[in-house]
Amino acid sequence: MWELLSSYQIRYTEKKDLQQVRQWLKDPETRRGFPFDEDEVADQFLLGWEQLTRFQASLTVVQEEKIYAVGAIFLMPYRKVAHQSSLYLIVDKEHRRQKIGSLLLNNLIELAKTRFKIELFQLEVFEGFPILPLLGNFGFDIVGKHPEYMRDQGKSFARIYLEKFL
Amino acid sequence: MKQDVWSIRFSEPEDGKYLGNWFQDDITRRWFPFYEPVEIEDTLRSIVKMFPQKASLTAIQGKEPVGMGIIYPHATKKLAHQTLFTLIVAPEHRGKKIGSYLLVQLMHLAKNYFGLSDLYLEVYQGNPAIRLYERFGFQKIAVRHHFLKEPSGEYLDQWVMTRKL
Numbered sequence: 001m002w003e004l005l006s007s008y009q010i011r012y013t014e015k016k017d018l019q020q021v022r023q024w025l026k027d028p029e030t031r032r033g034f035p036f037d038e039d040e041v042a043d044q045f046l047l048g049w050e051q052l053t054r055f056q057a058s059l060t061v062v063q064e065e066k067i068y069a070v071g072a073i074f075l076m077p078y079r080k081v082a083h084q085s086s087l088y089l090i091v092d093k094e095h096r097r098q099k100i101g102s103l104l105l106n107n108l109i110e111l112a113k114t115r116f117k118i119e120l121f122q123l124e125v126f127e128g129f130p131i132l133p134l135l136g137n138f139g140f141d142i143v144g145k146h147p148e149y150m151r152d153q154g155k156s157f158a159r160i161y162l163e164k165f166l
Numbered sequence: 167m168k169q170d171v172w173s174i175r176f177s178e179p180e181d182g183k184y185l186g187n188w189f190q191d192d193i194t195r196r197w198f199p200f201y202e203p204v205e206i207e208d209t210l211r212s213i214v215k216m217f218p219q220k221a222s223l224t225a226i227q228g229k230e231p232v233g234m235g236i237i238y239p240h241a242t243k244k245l246a247h248q249t250l251f252t253l254i255v256a257p258e259h260r261g262k263k264i265g266s267y268l269l270v271q272l273m274h275l276a277k278n279y280f281g282l283s284d285l286y287l288e289v290y291q292g293n294p295a296i297r298l299y300e301r302f303g304f305q306k307i308a309v310r311h312h313f314l315k316e317p318s319g320e321y322l323d324q325w326v327m328t329r330k331l
Contacts, residue, residue: 036242078205083315122310144308144326146286150244161308161326 008100010107013058013070018046020067024090033129035150049088058088059111061104068092071104073112083119085112089131101134109138113166120165126150127158140164172264174271177222177234182214184231184256191257196322197293199314213252220279223271225255225264232259235272239280248284248328249276253295265298273302277331286328290314296325304329 024030025042036042049072052058058072071089076082087108091101112118123140125132126149140162149159188194189206200209213236216222225233233255240246251272255264276282287304289296290313304327313324 035240035245037244038242041242077208078199079201080314080316081199084313119315120312122313143310146307146326146328148284149248151247152244161310163311165312 008061008063008068008103010059010061012056013053013060015050015053017060017067017070018049021070021090022046024092027093030090030093032152033126059104059107061100068095069100069104071108073108073116075116084122085118086123087121105134105138109166118166120163123162125160125162127160135162172225172227172232172267174223174225176220177217177224179214179217181224181231181234182210185213185234186210188254188256194257197290201317223268223275225268232256233264233268235268237272237276248282248286251285251287265295269302273331282331284328284330286326289325289327291323291325299327
């Protein structure tokens, strides 16, 4: 598996990569992991992500120009919270469970530590979202649960708080 | 003993300057994520933006604002049933139950005007207001370690507390 992974390249995200993210977010299953359904809110979210690309805080996994995953470190703008950060991560739906997410997460953690001197990650993930086991494998600890935080298609989902000291 | 008399109204744009003054207070600032003047201005802008939505209440004594409670209704349908809120009392008016009074009114506003079923808050360890929130039935659901790093290097944990309306 890792041999296969070596054929992927990781580079800083370019603004045009976010068009692919926009496409992925149109998929209802992918969007379930995000707190919005409205296109205009998704656009605002992507505008924020675009800012992160300017700081080289976002990475893209590619193979022969095809984009397989994009992830970003959400840099906190205020001094008292600048030591910690959140993460965004999306893997192409057809290429999940192939360790691409692990490859990207590993690189994001290194980028956070070395370039941005981030001391810890503070994440919020919705209950049942497939990224949770991956985060567990990477040593993220669950530090809280907000029951019924999100409602989607008649069901309620908790918001899970996770953290990892780097 | 003289009894303080307050009234409550929706926040108005001119209340922003009082809020800005409260944010300058060192003890108050300890309990918020902002620190630098530009961060305070940024926070103020985002709060004052909520005023036309009637999502903010101001407690008044005489003609002077002495406290404020703000809810931040979500723009997205998936989260529209709940929201975060902030409560702040002018430093010189603390300990007079203004916070309790505001919180009662804010919960009423959230439930009856915005139709919310849950409220939550984010508070930092050691904040005396935690006692108030506990008294009102808010329960701690998360402790996020080292969430704030004071300029002195001291870390503060963030508590997330929630309750049904």
